[in-house]
Amino acid sequence: MDLLIILKAIFLGIVEGLTEFAPVSSTGHMIIVDDMWLKSEEFLTKYVANTFKVVIQLGSIMAVVIIFKDRFIDLLGLKRRTSEAVTQKRLSLSKVVVGLIPAGILGVLFEDYIDEHLFSIETVLVGLVVGALLMIAADLFSPKNKKIESVDQITYKQAMVVGLIQCFSLWPGFSRSGSTISGGVLLGLSHRAAADFTFIMAVPIMFGASALSLLKNWQYFSMDALPFFIAGFLSAFVFALISIRFFLKLINRVKLIPFAIYRIVLALVIYVIYF
Template sequence: MDIIIGIIMGIVEGLTEFAPVSSTGHMILVGHLLGFEGTTRVTTFEIVVQLGSILAVVVVFWKRILNILGLSKKETDDQNIGKLSYIHILIGILPFFLFGAVFYDFIKTLFTPQTVVISLIAGGILMMAAEFIRKPSPTASTLDQVSYKQALGMGLFQCLALFPGFSRMGATLSGGLLIGMNHKTASEFSFIMAVPIMAAASGKDLLESWSYLSVSDLPLFISGFLTAFIVALIAIKFFLALINKIKLVPFAIYRFVLAILFWIFILN
């Protein structure tokens, strides 16, 4: 049964972590339906499967990550355009870490179904607004065209993801569109920013939960980790291939539907 739950939850994590639909909301809802909730074991499992999703990003963007770290020759679309560097990433993740550190205790109190419902709706409204307000001619159509100012702007929007259910991807994609990126560039920049943020957050939580791990939990954790990694690997490539075509409105509508499901199954 542990392996079955691990696979199901791994699929949910892999499909939703990097889509603008709130992986937190889906994990809570599916966990509730499976009776898999409310224990330290569940919390630790969620950390482990998130690490599987992070590994998928590293695999998809390994060449770009090596470029950013200066471990391989950088390739740009135009030699006259500023190259994406680790400085862009640092600028992008700094606001999230600062806000997260200052308001850490407060943020922990927000992990309630009510907050998730509000965040799902608010995030959906932001995504729809971003689609209608965005610039028709983006100034950043590739990663190598992203400016420091745009990196900071996207980092500030990313702070909205501190509210459970808002979705880091939904916040950053909306922000990227509003500050002059196209859908694919905003998605790719968001994916790359996710690596240090999620690795740091998951690493911290895993160290705090380490004492709760036991050998008997290995089938659950391994099945969840591997499933999340494989599914996220497929989902990322699929998402990047489609995002410029389908835009954000369908995801926003889906969030509203998910909020209704939350209201029915969790809050009532």
Template sequence: MLLELWKAIVIGIVEGLTEFLPVSSTGHMILVGNMIGFTGEKADTFEIVIQLGAILSVVVLYWKRCLRLIGYKDKNAPVSPNGRNLNLLHIFIGIVPAGLIGFLFHDYVKMLFKPETVVIGLIAGGIFMIVGEKAMPKLNAPTMDDLTYRQCLYIGFAQILSLWPGFSRSGSTIAAGMMTGASRGASADFTFLMAIPLMVAATGYDLLKNLDQFTSGDLLPFAVGFVVSFIVALLAVATFIKLVSRLKLTYFSYYRFVLAAVVVIFMMAGRL
């Protein structure tokens, strides 16, 4: 039990530190999990569950925005110059494509949770992010409230790419948002806000689908990993989101390429 708790804490820390950077938190958890011997169907489900812990820290950061989405009137809320205001339909449009594909191909997606596919995702995602950075047209959505329904749909389709481990949800969606003319900050804010309902649904579905594989002894490691990822993410979320909003995606792409090379070396040496 102590060994499992230690592994849960390590994976929880990795998730909390990487969830808000376009480097693929799932990819990092898979790689670290393989290094410490935390693999298998339960480990795959664990990695999905604790992502919800990290995502819930976004609720703390965006709590006023979340309340406004469900009808709360905030007199001090900034108003978009073009009169637009982000609403639940924007969020719904953004999450439907990946949610639908993830539901229909759930078992196939889980089969991709291995180092070899993560390497492919790291490289492909890095290239996609560079393209997004270079192909950005004239800015038309400086803030999240300026996003149109069409832009949200494009971002939603790009989120399908993140179902491949290593590609990165934030990397694919921020890059796609920039390709439509949204600012880096607007794309990042929308990405993390729409992740809340998506991860709630993904976690609930995965737990229900694999419920028969768990015992009461699995509850504590899951709870510990969940809490650790939430606390670490809570400490990092504001700083990391600002970092992603200001730094070019190209820098994160370079990190991904280096990590992919290191992983290949480890695999060739039989360490992964």
């Protein structure tokens, strides 16, 4: 495997890492970058190329696990809590599960259809624009006096509604974080609380989807492709660490509309270039 292919893997990993948890759609960016420029299926088989995209997504997931490691330890009951901590309201694992159920069910039922029919430039452009409109609506019509500043205050009803809105993200280009943060903000969560809940929910659903895809495509792994996978995984992991920390510091200040404007401009630019 030559150096150029490794560099392409690193670049795709960077795109994944920078966009996976920002509300701009990593899937949409991956499709745009790969279909319009890198064309990984020209030097890898279709199945290996798709498996590679799963592998680099795992790099982004690992970044979230590290950043929220204390939260996950607490959710799994692996951390002894003091008597004072026990009395404090904390996000429970059951609320995360409630938020995961809708998209998890639809994802399993329609995975093959989505893979076959929705992964194209055209569908991504639709997802980018419609998702942007939802984000703008969230900022404009969210409750003015937000009562929920911490992810620990989320109720079961709010977790379920956010989970239902997350189903929109099954459409490539819509964005998981864009849909769930928008849903949370419309329900009265602060942007940071909505982002925290989004990232926490992302780990099990992304890990489950990635694991399922890897099991289905395990036979397509080869020693020849291993350097490509490793390079992409590491670059996605490093840049996801950077982008997530930056995004969490930024989101309460800039909110969603700047990201929505970027999505609309990107869609227009790609439409002009591609069509």
